[in-house]
Amino acid sequence: MRIAPSVAEATSKRFSVISRAKTGLFKREGSEAAHEPRALGWRKRMVGFPMTPEGLRELEAELKRILEVDRPANVRAIEEARAHGDLRENAEFTCAKEEQSLIAGRIAYLKGRIAHAAVIDPAKMSGDSVVFGAKVSLTNLDTGEHVVYRLVGEDEADIKRGSISITAPIARGLIRRRVGDQVNIVAPSGTKRFEISNIEF
Numbered sequence: 001m002r003i004a005p006s007v008a009e010a011t012s013k014r015f016s017v018i019s020r021a022k023t024g025l026f027k028r029e030g031s032e033a034a035h036e037p038r039a040l041g042w043r044k045r046m047v048g049f050p051m052t053p054e055g056l057r058e059l060e061a062e063l064k065r066i067l068e069v070d071r072p073a074n075v076r077a078i079e080e081a082r083a084h085g086d087l088r089e090n091a092e093f094t095c096a097k098e099e100q101s102l103i104a105g106r107i108a109y110l111k112g113r114i115a116h117a118a119v120i121d122p123a124k125m126s127g128d129s130v131v132f133g134a135k136v137s138l139t140n141l142d143t144g145e146h147v148v149y150r151l152v153g154e155d156e157a158d159i160k161r162g163s164i165s166i167t168a169p170i171a172r173g174l175i176r177r178r179v180g181d182q183v184n185i186v187a188p189s190g191t192k193r194f195e196i197s198n199i200e201f
Contacts (some may be wrong), residue, residue: 048118050132050166051153056117059155063110066103074099113155122150125201130174132166137198141182146197149174 051059074096081093122133130136135150149164151174157165164171173183174196182195 048116049113049153049155050118050120051113051156052133053119053121055153055156056114056119059110059114059117063107063114066107066110071103071107074103122201127201128199129176129178130196130199131176133201135200136174136196137200138183138194139197141193141195147194151175 077096078093078100081087081090081096084090084092087093120132122135125131125133130151132151135148137146137148139146148162149170150162151166151171152163154165154167157163157168166172166175170183170185173185177183177196179196179199182193185192185194
């Protein structure tokens with residue numbers, strides 16, 4: 001009997017998000033790649049994992065839930081499965097032990113992220129160029145379509161909410177750009193030309 005499926009689901013979803021963030025939603029081409037060393041300079045100087053206050057609270061809430069709800073439930077599941085007898089053919093025990101390992105790994109990950117969080121509050125920022133936390137409005141120069149992205153930490157990235165990881169190629173291509181600048185982006189459907197139409201914090 002799986003006692004803590006929420007942990008497995010949350011872990012799978014979270015690492016899926018992180019994986020997508022690292023591989024990036026888009027790839028840049030041509031002259032855009034030349035801006036990467038300058039754009040990533042801030043990351044080399046920053047110690048820790050950049051995230052918004054909201055992102056930190058979400059990680060802390062998840063850790064609290066795992067420690068107070070999911071892990072105790074898993075301990076009970078192991079004890080109940082152990083009471084059933086022969087552990088070599090006890091599927092419930094094997095499942096519970098696997099979940100125990102998953103929980104331990106997630107706890108270690110969350111504690112590491114929280115301990116080394118570099119919290120940046122977009123509400124306290126201003127300026128005329130794109131940086132972490134900025135909400136960037138883009139206009140597709142070919143179709144006139146408008147899209148809006150907010151640059152956030154890796155654990156916060158959620159394309160459905162318009163949030164992209166600061167490490168994603170499209171985000172790196174936007175760093176330090178200003179209103180009126182154009183960016184070429186390679187998407188699955190082909191190369192798209194965007195112009196930055198607005199920057200907010």
